Amino acid sequence: MSLTTPQPLQSGPAWLQELRQRAATQVETLPMPSATEELWRYSPINDLDLGHFHAVVAPARGTATEALLAQLEATPACVISLIDGHVVGVDVSNLSAQVTVTTQVTDSTVVTPLASAAPSRLDALHDLYSPQPIVIDISPHANVEGPIVIVSELVEHKGLTTPWVHVRLGVGAQAEVAELVIGGGDTLTLSTTELTVADGAHLRHVAVQLADSSAWHLAHQLATVGRDATLESFSVGLGAAYDRVHTEVTITSPGGTSRLRSLYLGTDHQVHDVRTVQDHAAPHTNSDLLCKGAVADSSTSVFTGTIAVRNGAVRSDAVQNNHNLVLGEHASAESVPNLDIHENDVRCAHGSTVGPVDEEQRYYLESRGIAPHVAERLLVSGFFDDALDALPVKSVANLVRATLKSKLSKALNVELSNG
Amino acid sequence: MSRLVVNDLHAEVAGREILHGISFAVAPGEIHAFMGPNGAGKSTLAHAIMGRPGTTITKGSITLDGVDLTNLPAFARAQAGLFLGLQHPLEVPGVRLLDALVAALPDGDPSAIEEQLETAAKSIGLNPQLLTRALNVGLSGGERKRSEIVQLEVLRSPVALLDEIDSGLDVDALSAIGKHLSAAVADPTWQLSIVAITHFRRLLDVLTPDRIHVLVDGRLVDEGGPELVAVLEADGYARYRTPQDDPFAL
Structure with missing residues (x-):
């Protein structure tokens, strides 16, 4: 199924099939992203040839997931295994009643279509080919023991993988979620992860991308943080030819805290691309971002981070730091901070360094x-x-x-x- | 017999000659103090001997036990037996002291190194908990100086170049450091040789020098026994300077 002649998948509930019908049209009408746009500046997106890839209809067998899981140092609360974006297993043997994993989502409102501030053809492709959104609900006031692990193994040569995950923490809940990506020679991944952290909840999230160095891996993370809630999210980018993590966190209520961390190491010709938005939509909100990366050989990296403070979000406290080590004569790193501040009574600090050891x-x-x-x-x-x-x-x-x-x-x- | 021999050493920094021909020799178990006014080139002397990048030796030689170090990079000089105690030991985030020492002693047994490190730290009054932190991160000035001596004791380098090891120390720390260094000098299995760069007499009260060298404007202008310290303290360095050397003399 070539990506250039879109055909909606025929599985899943009616709302999803409708969404795909819309997406099929949007694939035709929405533009491909271009490196001339601010959101894609310094990226190799112009080199992405969609005609090279196809949607994966039936997943093959994975070979790497088990060994990867064996390296975890705690018994997971549950493991959701994906092959090329298809759910092939949900191991709930250690799962308490406080966590619900839904792979046949009936409520059309739990995922956000075209989850991007400026939707492009890639967002439409994601929605069109995502086989089944996965919704993970954590009950109010639950304290989940062990991480909830989502392993995404990439197998099919030239395959497109489009995972769609939404983690929802109930009021006062606490949980750890780990997303792991492995495999993926000559593949394209367009993933969307939504994180909803309700009032007083605390989500600890990591996304570890260890894909093959020939993969294109574009991850999009969207988070909302409620009153007195905390999101800690850490992205590690070690694999892929093009590794992009676009994270947008909106703190919607007073007392909300977002702590974002990113880390990448580039070798050969890898490109690591971290885009972040710390969006303060309410007064008395805190955000703190630290992105550290190193580029060796002929690799490059891009960090563009925006701190947004909306009207009324007084007493917002935002910190953003990006530090880059440039280890190779032919390596380079771009670091671009952006401030979009609509209030006076706020504290915003940002710092950036690029240089050798x-x-x-x-x-x-x-x-x-x-x-x-x-x-x-x-x-x-x-x-x-x-x-x-x-x-x-x-x-x-x-x-x-x-x-x-x-x-x-x-x-x-x-x-x-x-x- | 001499151990460290510095012969007619000329060195420049950023294209400007700072040292204009320095010669001296230190035998095993000897303490040589280098004193002089600000800007005399004392720190440059330590870094030229250690091999700091950017400090270029343009003439002369440095030998250690007959091995010519002049053209070796810093790490090779350290492996040959030199140790540099920095005036301001800097923070190295993320690198634990133990890991640095294990890397410095690739033939050593890491658990033995850890044990030596702990013993040395306790003995000099450095909280062993600080050793699990990244190198010098969050340590006070005094703790950093103690840590330098602990590192020297684990590495057991034959020659220590100490650049104002006494600066920023309280009396207790100074006395602890003096005691440890004196013991290393007296230890027949070590016979540490010390090149101590200092401004002040107080280091030399706890660490008795064999020779005092006076460094002014990049030249050794005087030399003597411990008695020279009192003379320098009373008279200063003015008598060693020619008027054109002194920027304040008009």
């Missing part, structure tokens, strides 16, 4: 007899470790650290045994 720190380590390439690896690992200490889902820490370490050793050409 600190010369003084390196000399300090070398004066202890540490060889320059080992010193460099220690410093770059340290740069990431500093951020990884704040992983909101601790049970993925070893997986992330191990993958990062092996990738870093390759990037810096250092044996793993050193240090």
